[in-house]
Amino acid sequence: MSRTKRWRDGNYDLHFSESSLNLETGGTIMDSWDYGSILWVATGERCLGFEVESAGIIECACAAPQLAVDNFRKFVK
Numbered sequence: 001m002s003r004t005k006r007w008r009d010g011n012y013d014l015h016f017s018e019s020s021l022n023l024e025t026g027g028t029i030m031d032s033w034d035y036g037s038i039l040w041v042a043t044g045e046r047c048l049g050f051e052v053e054s055a056g057i058i059e060c061a062c063a064a065p066q067l068a069v070d071n072f073r074k075f076v077k
Contacts, residue, residue: 007023007025007030007031010025011025012024012025012030012060013025014060014068015029016071016072016074016075017075018075019034019035020032020033020034020035021033021035021038021072021075023058031055033052033054033055035072035075035076037052037053037054038050038051038052038053038072038076039051039052039053041069041072043062043065043066043068043069044065045065046061046062046063046065047059047060047061047062047065048060048062048065048068048069
């Protein structure tokens with residue numbers, strides 16, 4: 001079952017909470033994914049990508065993609 005994304009392309013922050021990865025802008029959560037639903041995470045020179053079971057592949061331009069992966073590892077054990 002796929003879900004329509006609730007946000008447009010643009011500038012967002014990724015916030016790592018105790019149970020989920022949140023896509024935020026201006027303090028508002030635009031989308032949220034449980035860590036268990038994230039199938040894989042990958043980085044490029046200035047990009048980050050991950051696949052979520054219910055949302056498909058999410059790709060982002062990112063100044064420090066490895067930092068995002070390091071933060072992700074802190075929450076997924």
